[in-house]
Amino acid sequence: MAVTRSQFTENMKKDLYNYFWEAYPIKAPMYESLFEVVTSDAAYEQFTSAIGLGKLLEKPEGEDIQADTPMESYTIVCKNRSWARKVRFSYESVKDSKKTPNFIAAVVASWGRTLPITKEEFYAKFFNYGAYTAGNDVFNGTITDVVTDSSGNLTYDGQAFFADAHPDRVGNTYDNFNSSSTLSFDNLKTAYLAYTTTNNRDERGNIIDLYPTTLLIPPALKFTATEVLQSEKEPDVFNNTVNSLRNILTPVEWSYITGTTVWFLGIPKMGLMATNREDVSIDFYQDEENMSYVARVFTRFGGTVTNWRYWYACNLATS
Structure with missing residues (x-):
């Protein structure tokens, strides 16, 4: 029995999923360690964080309890963005060339390799453009209409x-x-103290416990970070002073940080949210107008900042 056009495209589609996931890297991308990854079921996520009530007050005997009113914080919008790519093959190339299936497999396999790169580059923008005074589109949750x-x-x-x-x-x-x-050493100590003793306030100005656990750096700072955080003695000091910063933070390298001298203090999975709206879908179909075949990949995801307090940046460009 001859293979029909629909059977051909459906069989190809199944094969393309295999090619895609076989090429997908086994190692989890770094953003999954830094962002809280959540599932989304809408075009966008919107929430207003409640500050809650103030501290309890002592009530003198016989007096009325003092009333309090909850305060609202800021409205946060996180849109889910669409990401896609397609490639077209002529009818003749598909039907006549014995190499076409291998070529199509190579194309789709490349999508499997580049999807994590796409996500890494997108989520790294929250850090790379985080100090831009004019901002960046990566922070904009607007969806027209x-x-x-x-x-x-x-x-x-x-x-x-x-x-x-x-x-x-x-x-x-x-x-x-x-x-x-x-x-x-000195600059890290200054940033650490600012993080833990100045920025450790909620929206009401009340003290909260806030201690960074991670030093996020580009690969270029690997050895500097090792010297500052792992030396037994304080770096560049010759009187045997104990290194008070030793192992206070875990250095984490991220290749997608574009600056070579920038660095960040933070707590992974706090203050940053990544949304998964639609998993990867791969389609293979024939264009009825010109009989060419099209392979297409599509997915949706997004991200946003939910609380700036959990991150501190140094040496970052502002424009």
């Missing part, structure tokens, strides 16, 4: 992800950015 992200290309509070004037809801401002601080 669907939802408007009032913060535009900035984060939910109207500031860059890494900025020197993040406002809270009671009139204070905070700084999670130093534009000219290379990685060194």
Whole structure:
């Protein structure tokens, strides 16, 4: 029995899924370690974080309990973006060439290899463009005629992800950015103390426990980070002073950080959210107009900043 056109395309589609996943890297991409990865079931996710109530107050005997009112924080919008690619093969090349199936397999296998790269590059933008004073589209959750992200290309509070004037809801401002601080023992200590003793406030200005666990760096800072964090004695000091920063943070290298001297303090999976809306779908069909065959890949995912406090950046470009 002859193979029909629909059977041919369906059989090819099944094969293409195999080619795709066989080429997909086994090692998990780095963004999955840094972002909280959640499943999304809509075009966008929108939520308003509640600040909650204030601290309990002592009630003197016989007096009324003082009332409190919950405060609302900021509205956060995270849109799910569509990502796709296709390649077209002429009817004749598919029917006449014995090499065509291998060529199609190679094309789809390349998609399997590049999808993780696409995601890594996208999520790294939250760090690479995080200090841009004008922001970047990666932070913009607006979907035309669907939802408007009032913060535009900035984060939910109207500031860059890494900025020197993040406002809270009671009139204070905070700084999670130093534009000219290379990685060194003294500079890391300064950033660590700012993170833990200044930025450890919630939207009401109340103290919270906030301690970074990770030093995120580009590969170029590997040896500097090792010297600062793993030396028994304080680097560049010749009086046998104990290294008080030894093992205080875990260095994590990410190849997709574009700067060679930038560095970040943070807590993985806190303050950053990655959404999965649609898993990868692969299609193979025939264009009825010109009889050519088309292979297509499609997926949807997104991301957003949910709380700037969990990250601190140094030596990052602002434009």
